Amino acid sequence: MKIIVELGLDTKQELLALGLFAEEQEAYANQNPVLDSELKKATKRETFKSDFGSAYVTKITNSTYDKVLVLSLGKKSELTLEKIRRAASRIVRYMQAANIQGATTNIVEMIAGAKLFSPIEIGRSFSEGLVLSEYVFDKYLSKPKIKKIDAVVISWQGDKKEFEKGIASGRIISENTNYTRALVNEPAEYMTPEQIEREALKLKSKNVKVTVLGKKLLEKEGMNGILSVGKGSVHEPRLIILEYNGGGKEKTTAIVGKGIAFDSGGLHVKPYGAMEEMKCDMAGAVAVIGTIKTASDLGLKKNIIGLIPTCENMINGEAYKPGDIIKMYNGKTVEVMNTDAEGRLILADAITYAEKKCKADEIIDLATLTGAVVVALGYYTAGLVTNNKELGEKLVLAGDASYDRVWMFPFHEEYQDMVDGDASDLANISKKQDRIAGTIVGGVFLSKFVDKAKLAHIDIAATAYLKEGKEYNPKWGTGAGVRLLTYYFME
Ligand code: BES
Ligand code: ZN
Numbered sequence: 312m313k314i315i316v317e318l319g320l321d322t323k324q325e326l327l328a329l330g331l332f333a334e335e336q337e338a339y340a341n342q343n344p345v346l347d348s349e350l351k352k353a354t355k356r357e358t359f360k361s362d363f364g365s366a367y368v369t370k371i372t373n374s375t376y377d378k379v380l381v382l383s384l385g386k387k388s389e390l391t392l393e394k395i396r397r398a399a400s401r402i403v404r405y406m407q408a409a410n411i412q413g414a415t416t417n418i419v420e421m422i423a424g425a426k427l428f429s430p431i432e433i434g435r436s437f438s439e440g441l442v443l444s445e446y447v448f449d450k451y452l453s454k455p456k457i458k459k460i461d462a463v464v465i466s467w468q469g470d471k472k473e474f475e476k477g478i479a480s481g482r483i484i485s486e487n488t489n490y491t492r493a494l495v496n497e498p499a500e501y502m503t504p505e506q507i508e509r510e511a512l513k514l515k516s517k518n519v520k521v522t523v524l525g526k527k528l529l530e531k532e533g534m535n536g537i538l539s540v541g542k543g544s545v546h547e548p549r550l551i552i553l554e555y556n557g558g559g560k561e562k563t564t565a566i567v568g569k570g571i572a573f574d575s576g577g578l579h580v581k582p583y584g585a586m587e588e589m590k591c592d593m594a595g596a597v598a599v600i601g602t603i604k605t606a607s608d609l610g611l612k613k614n615i616i617g618l619i620p621t622c623e624n625m626i627n628g629e630a631y632k633p634g635d636i637i638k639m640y641n642g643k644t645v646e647v648m649n650t651d652a653e654g655r656l657i658l659a660d661a662i663t664y665a666e667k668k669c670k671a672d673e674i675i676d677l678a679t680l681t682g683a684v685v686v687a688l689g690y691y692t693a694g695l696v697t698n699n700k701e702l703g704e705k706l707v708l709a710g711d712a713s714y715d716r717v718w719m720f721p722f723h724e725e726y727q728d729m730v731d732g733d734a735s736d737l738a739n740i741s742k743k744q745d746r747i748a749g750t751i752v753g754g755v756f757l758s759k760f761v762d763k764a765k766l767a768h769i770d771i772a773a774t775a776y777l778k779e780g781k782e783y784n785p786k787w788g789t790g791a792g793v794r795l796l797t798y799y800f801m802e
């Protein structure tokens with residue numbers, strides 16, 4: 312989709328998208344009496360309301376536009392950056408539904424008129440809404456159901472340079488989110504650990520170094536968490552290391568992504584209904600790839616290390632078994648009480664590696680870790696468990712700003728012994744009380760693998776893969792984590 316900025320509306324486009332604030336219902340009366348009277352009728356018929364998002368499609372007589380979409384922007388004082396994304400999204404969704412390839416709009420100018428946000432913020436949010444809404448997973452359809460949009464022309468009379476900067480950064484963030492979504496949506500048959508490695512290797516550049524530890528090196532290092540989980544698969548496990556050097560001078564942050572290419576549950580095999588979507592269990596891994604790519608494309612002045620432990624959780628004669636005791640990379644022993652609690656085992660080794668080898672003092676992991684997070688928070692907020700409240704609060708703020716939101720769970724002392732072992736140091740699920748506080752228990756387990764580093768664990772099991780789309784998030788892979796971490800690094 313081209314996003315074009317012009318001084319006025321582009322009369323050559325098929326669709327005109329007009330914005331209307333609740334306080335300015337008469338805004339179009341002077342410009343166009345026909346539209347004004349139509350709007351009045353529509354309001355009377357209650358087909359158009361002043362609440363944000365209410366839309367009305369009409370025509371203007373004697374105009375070049377095929378259709379006019381009037382979108383209510385709600386009350387001026389209640390405008391937010393998220394509403395700007397959603398307004399852009401509504402335009403794209405309408406175009407997709409009505410099979411329209413070109414539009415022009417005054418909405419952004421109306422928004423700027425409210426004087427609540429900078430041109431950069433407006434540009435970024437609007438282009439995020441447009442580009443994020445463009446993504447559809449139709450690669451495997453013989454015939455795509457939705458035609459690609461050609462252009463959206465934005466009329467804008469303010470500071471063009473700043474505004475276009477915002478448009479450009481929003482596009483980078485969103486295209487990389489779309490790329491991440493596409494990787495999540497690939498069937499596991501194709502998106503194997505070796506394919507995840509190939510995707511990571513594509514990032515190799517002046518600023519990004521990519522190293523891969525294969526099975527042999529993992530054995531040499533004693534990374535038995537990753538090795539054990541991967542034992543039952545024909546695809547060999549690996550640890551992928553991405554180093555982005557943006558010339559940052561402060562702390563080194565490591566971002567770690569769970570890369571289970573497919574989660575059958577292992578010998579504690581998942582039942583029918585629970586396994587079908589498990590190609591998404593590498594969503595954290597590809598969100599790390601997407602975030603590093605975004606940081607590099609934006610040229611963020613930060614140093615970020617991406618770590619991706621990846622393997623498949625499968626079953627064959629060599630698969631790891633309930634009751635096995637694994638000696639982890641940091642030397643602690645873990646009893647496998649449930650082979651389906653595999654994510655924490657591969658992440659634990661990667662987290663140890665982040666602190667010990669990469670000297671990271673701040674570690675953030677993204678993982679589709681627990682079904683429990685769906686129960687706790689539903690589909691629109693990820694769960695956060697951290698040993699450092701300050702880091703947690705920063706992530707919550709980045710979540711609110713990007714709207715890739717997270718909610719902080721407690722980390723009270725009473726939870727800290729829940730993964731204590733019996734014949735081993737630790738167990739991979741709670742031996743004391745099964746099925747309670749599942750998401751927190753996952754985070755507590757991971758925290759046992761840091762020494763001094765701050766750790767923030769983000770459980771994206773509910774947000775990374777949706778059954779139903781909403782606003783600019785499509786159904787299936789959402790790219791959760793990419794916008795969150797990008798906003799976090801942009802500050
Ligand atoms: N990959 C799953 C979690 C998951 C569930 C991701 C739903 C996406 C959607 C994870 O490996 C898992 O199986 N977790 C178990 C943990 C339990 C055994 C402690 C779960 O949530 O049931
Ligand atoms: Zn899993």
Ligand code: MG
Nearest residue numbers: 574651652653
């Ligand atoms: Mg599992």
